[in-house]
Amino acid sequence: xxFTQTEENYLKAIFKLSEHEGKPVSxxxxxGELNTxxxxxxxxxxxxxxxxxxxxxxxxxxxxxxxGLKHAKALVRKHRLWEVFLVEKLQFTWDEVHxxxxxxxxxxxxxxxxRLDAFLDHPRFDxxxxxxxxxxxxxxxxxxxxxxxxxIGDKGVVVGVQEHSxxxxxxxxKLGLVLGAEVEIxxxxxxxxxxxxxxxxxxxxxxxxxxxxxxxxxxxx
Amino acid sequence: xxFTQTEENYLKAIFKLSEHEGKPVSxxxxxGELNTxxxxxxxxxxxxxxxxxxxxxxxxxxxxxxxGLKHAKALVRKHRLWEVFLVEKLQFTWDEVHxxxxxxxxxxxxxxxxRLDAFLDHPRFDxxxxxxxxxxxxxxxxxxxxxxxxxIGDKGVVVGVQEHSxxxxxxxxKLGLVLGAEVEIxxxxxxxxxxxxxxxxxxxxxxxxxxxxxxxxxxxx
DNA sequence: AAATATTTTTAGACTAATCTAAAAAATATT
DNA sequence: AATATTTTTTAGATTAGTCTAAAAATATTT
Numbered sequence: 001x002x003f004t005q006t007e008e009n010y011l012k013a014i015f016k017l018s019e020h021e022g023k024p025v026s027x028x029x030x031x032g033e034l035n036t037x038x039x040x041x042x043x044x045x046x047x048x049x050x051x052x053x054x055x056x057x058x059x060x061x062x063x064x065x066x067x068g069l070k071h072a073k074a075l076v077r078k079h080r081l082w083e084v085f086l087v088e089k090l091q092f093t094w095d096e097v098h099x100x101x102x103x104x105x106x107x108x109x110x111x112x113x114x115r116l117d118a119f120l121d122h123p124r125f126d127x128x129x130x131x132x133x134x135x136x137x138x139x140x141x142x143x144x145x146x147x148x149x150x151x152i153g154d155k156g157v158v159v160g161v162q163e164h165s166x167x168x169x170x171x172x173x174k175l176g177l178v179l180g181a182e183v184e185i186x187x188x189x190x191x192x193x194x195x196x197x198x199x200x201x202x203x204x205x206x207x208x209x210x211x212x213x214x215x216x217x218x219x220x221x
Numbered sequence: 222x223x224f225t226q227t228e229e230n231y232l233k234a235i236f237k238l239s240e241h242e243g244k245p246v247s248x249x250x251x252x253g254e255l256n257t258x259x260x261x262x263x264x265x266x267x268x269x270x271x272x273x274x275x276x277x278x279x280x281x282x283x284x285x286x287x288x289g290l291k292h293a294k295a296l297v298r299k300h301r302l303w304e305v306f307l308v309e310k311l312q313f314t315w316d317e318v319h320x321x322x323x324x325x326x327x328x329x330x331x332x333x334x335x336r337l338d339a340f341l342d343h344p345r346f347d348x349x350x351x352x353x354x355x356x357x358x359x360x361x362x363x364x365x366x367x368x369x370x371x372x373i374g375d376k377g378v379v380v381g382v383q384e385h386s387x388x389x390x391x392x393x394x395k396l397g398l399v400l401g402a403e404v405e406i407x408x409x410x411x412x413x414x415x416x417x418x419x420x421x422x423x424x425x426x427x428x429x430x431x432x433x434x435x436x437x438x439x440x441x442x
Numbered sequence: 443a444a445a446t447a448t449t450t451t452t453a454g455a456c457t458a459a460t461c462t463a464a465a466a467a468a469t470a471t472t
Numbered sequence: 473a474a475t476a477t478t479t480t481t482t483a484g485a486t487t488a489g490t491c492t493a494a495a496a497a498t499a500t501t502t
Contacts, residue, residue, distance in 0.1 A: 006459065027480055040460055042481055047458085059467060059480060090336040100330050107324045115311040227489065248450055261490055263451055268488085280450060280497060 001051065001067070005106045008075055009034060010044050011053060014064055015072035024061030073137035074113075079105040080126035080133075081116050087127040088120065094127040094178075095169035128169075129160030129179050129216065144216040147183065148193060148209060155184045156217035163214040172215070175207070176200070183217060222272065222288075226327045229296055230255060231265050232274060235285055236293035245282030294358035295334075300326040301347035301354075302337050308348040309341065315348040315399075316390035349390075350381030350400050350437065365437040368404065369414060369430060376405045377438035384435040393436070396428070397421070404438060 003011070013033040017025045027045065031038045049056035053068035064072060082104040086092040092100075114135065117123075124140045125131055131139045144159050158181045161169070172178060176199055186204055187196040193209035224232070234254040238246045248266065252259045270277035274289035285293060303325040307313040313321075335356065338344075345361045346352055352360045365380050379402045382390070393399060397420055407425055408417040414430035 004458075028478095036459090037461060038480065039462080039482080043459075086333075090333070090340055092332075092336070096332075100328065100333055103328045103330075104325075107321065109321050109324075111313075111317075112307075112311070112321055115313070119311055225488075249448095257489090258491060259450060260452080260492080264489075 002108075003071070007044070007048060007051075007053075008071075008106060010041075010048060011064070011068060011072045012075050014054060014062060015069065015076070018063060024055075024063050026061045030062075070137055073133045075105050077133045077135075077137075078107070078113055080130060081113065081120060081123070083126045083128075084120050084123045084132070085116060088123075093169075093173070095166040095173070097127060098164055098166075125160075127179075128164060129158075142218065144218055146213050147195070147197075147207075147211075147215040147217050148213040150183075150185045150195075150217065150219070152185050152188055155182070155220040157182055157220070158215060159218045160216035161214055162216065168211075168214065171211070175205070175211075176203075177207075177211075177215060223329075224292070228265070228269060228272075228274075229292075229327055231262075231269060232285070232289060232293045233296050235275060235283060236290065236297070239284060245276075245284050247282045251283075291358055294354045296326050298354045298356075298358075299328070299334055301351060302334065302341060302344070304347045304349075305341050305344045305353070306337060309344075314390075314394070316387040316394070318348060319385055319387075346381075348400075349385060350379075363439065365439055367434050368416070368418075368428075368432075368436040368438050369434040371404075371406045371416075371438065371440070373406050373409055376403070376441040378403055378441070379436060380439045381437035382435055383437065389432075389435065392432070396426070396432075397424075398428075398432075398436060 010030065013030055014025050017029050017033060027038050027041045030036075030045070031041045034041075045054065045056050045062055048054045048068070049062070052065055053071065054062045054064055056062045079101045082101040083097045086097040086100060087094060117135075123132055129144075131142070133139050142159065145156075146162070147156075147158075150156065158177055158179055160179070161172070163169075177183075182200050184198040184201075185195055186198055189195070193212070194206055195212055196204060196206045198204045231251065234251055235246050238250050238254060248259050248262045251257075251266070252262045255262075266275065266277050266283055269275045269289070270283070273286055274292065275283045275285055277283045300322045303322040304315075304318045307318040307321060308315060338356075344353055350365075352363070354360050363380065366377075367383070368377075368379075371377065379398055379400055381400070382393070384390075398404075403421050405419040405422075406416055407419055410416070414433070415427055416433055417425060417427045419425045
């Protein structure tokens, strides 16, 4: 079965929206995710349904079918592999790669994906710490917690981010809060949920809730 | 200025068709190149003309404008760089890369192209021996002649091919007539323009006109 | 130069993807 | 339960790209 780039973008959006919630995804949330009108979503959703990529009942939202889920995961796999390529091989920074990978993920060639994967040494995570599904769609699940959830004295290593916007990532670069950074919670202010952290056993500084809720850590025992 | 993939495909086709002939390109030849109807070509040609990418006069054919030529060359550059990537880094063979590069050439990011170029060490030729234009659109011109033009006793090295079809390239692989192969003309048969050649100073065999007219050599002095 | 053939353009229609505005259904509020 | 609000769908239009069939222009042949 073949898909247009637009159809693929809808599949990816539905996957993203339903990844953590089991319930059907609403027309409105898709239109929000893709910046299109709800009317357009209804149209597209009917086409994807006729292609049996999603289950769709009027007014009830949509869920991915097994083939739909498989295709969505393949797109995520491609996107994240290309991001690794761009950062590891072409020296792009983690805040620059999203838009380019968004285009590259639509290149159609299974052989290409598998060779790229091998060329990159079968990476398990992309430059933002997100897991790369394997050829069968299986993710490596790693237990990671928002930095915001840690208590005074807790320690951990930065392993991912929730936000992917260039401005957020560039801010993290300035702070030194990149993947692999070691963090210890020195203080937590109830009032605004900001924290004072020690970075790599050296500098101490304060970070806002806006920052700490969007960073994932692997907690040290 | 932004272009759809279709517009880019037309620009590339017009470039290809006008590369060696100075005259305007006919609607019909474009429709032949792209496997579309002449009516579709007329439509698209009018749009590209309104975008000032081509000069177009009814019934007179089209030529690229300066910006049109620049964009076409940029596409050729991208296509050939990606082909080098696919062969050098991902171990694809020269007969497998065209279709994938056809997709990759539409990825929009100037930075990506320049970094890819650097990553590949600024290659001057693609896996078929075709020159890769530099960032300014300049080609390395190399004097190369069709194998079919050589006379008995002439020697040379294979530096390119005219045909890019997988079946032709696979046939060349079987014969050992790949880029860099040394060829000496042992015999030429007037009747069917076939030749007997010696390959790399070793094996001797006969090749048809269909083959020898589609191979380029750099003649040894 | 007139007749014929070929090429190119126009006309009109189709699909994919989108939109706005209005109607219908579902949900929330009084 | 009736009404109001929100969400979703339908209706109708638009743009890009395509097609076939017919008309117009150009080129070729006699």
